[in-house]
Amino acid sequence: MDTIFLLRKEECITVFSDLNEITKKEEEDAGNYFETEFEKERLEFLSDQINCNKEAAVWAAKVLYHSVQLYLIRENTAKDLNTLIPELKEIRNISSILSADLSLRFLPQIISALQHADSEDPLIKILENILQNFHYSGIGFDLNLEKINWEEELKDKTYRKLYLERIVDKKAYQLAEIPYINQLLIAEFGMYQEVFWRDLKIINKESEKPQSGDIKSIG
Numbered sequence: 001m002d003t004i005f006l007l008r009k010e011e012c013i014t015v016f017s018d019l020n021e022i023t024k025k026e027e028e029d030a031g032n033y034f035e036t037e038f039e040k041e042r043l044e045f046l047s048d049q050i051n052c053n054k055e056a057a058v059w060a061a062k063v064l065y066h067s068v069q070l071y072l073i074r075e076n077t078a079k080d081l082n083t084l085i086p087e088l089k090e091i092r093n094i095s096s097i098l099s100a101d102l103s104l105r106f107l108p109q110i111i112s113a114l115q116h117a118d119s120e121d122p123l124i125k126i127l128e129n130i131l132q133n134f135h136y137s138g139i140g141f142d143l144n145l146e147k148i149n150w151e152e153e154l155k156d157k158t159y160r161k162l163y164l165e166r167i168v169d170k171k172a173y174q175l176a177e178i179p180y181i182n183q184l185l186i187a188e189f190g191m192y193q194e195v196f197w198r199d200l201k202i203i204n205k206e207s208e209k210p211q212s213g214d215i216k217s218i219g
Contacts, residue, residue, distance in 0.1 A: 001029055003068070004061050007106060008037065019069050019077070019084070022062060031058050034102050041102075047158045053099040059088045060100035063130060067110045070123055078122065085126050094159045097136050104130070104137035111141070136163060140170030150180040164188060168196055179203045 007013045034057035042050065066084040070077055077084070090096050107127060114124050131138035135145055136159075154160040164184055167175050175181055182203040189196050 001026060001033065003065055004030065004103065005033070007064075008102070011106075013068055015068055015072055017073070019066070019073055022065070027058050027062075030061050031055075034058065034061065034099065037102055038099060041098075045158055045162055050095055050098060050158060053090060053093075053095040056088060056090050056096035057099040057102055059086070059090070060103040060134075062086075063127075064103040064106055064110065067107065067114075067123065067127060071110065071113055071117070081123060081126060085123070085130075092133065094156050097134055097159070098162070100134050101137045104134050107131055108138055108141035136166070139163070139166045139175060140172045142174070145175075150178060154181075154184070160184070171197070173200075176200055177203055 003014050003016075031054035035052045035054055038052035038057070042048075063085055070081075070084065088096070088100070108131065111124055111127050111131070114121050114127070128143070131141065132143050132145065135143055135148075154163055164181070166172075167181065167185070176185055176197070177200075182201075185197070185200065186193065186202055193200075
């Protein structure tokens with residue numbers, strides 16, 4: 001709890017010298033904490049239809065916590081990676097995506113640190129697979145998202161709004177130049193394109209690739 005609280009409030013993290021088992025009491029406390037944090041963030045996206053998925057939030061916190069610990073403690077840990085970084089058993093939906101994001105939004109920084117330390121670390125692939133599934137938390141990070149049906153993925157209007165806002169905030173060009181997402185962004189910008197993202201290219205939806213004459217700079 002101290003680790004997660006400090007990370008979310010100060011964007012720094014405490015790393016302990018031992019891999020400690022997380023107790024049921026700690027999981028319950030974390031679930032209650034994330035539920036409160038979720039309610040605070042829900043005020044920003046103005047939806048009373050999406051509730052906190054405490055199981056997903058606690059799972060993501062454990063993934064983050066153990067990933068940070070494993071950055072420093074790697075002696076005889078390879079055999080325990082699947083136990084320490086388990087798959088989420090909850091159904092992937094908007095609630096679980098946004099609940100897990102309370103912690104997973106910090107995961108790209110952990111992956112970058114692991115890559116710098118050892119690019120062959122098997123933990124990196126495990127964490128990248130998690131971010132590919134929960135890619136809202138990985139916006140701005142280099143992920144392979146070619147197989148996603150974006151119209152289906154972003155059909156929920158609240159999730160779509162949050163997804164687009166984070167793309168703009170992170171200046172995630174790789175996502176912003178996907179034709180479907182690009183059209184959504186341009187429509188949202190309206191006459192204020194120059195204010196929000198001056199150098200974003202407008203992608204011709206029919207060709208789905210930048211073409212000379214089909215691209216122009218905003219502004």
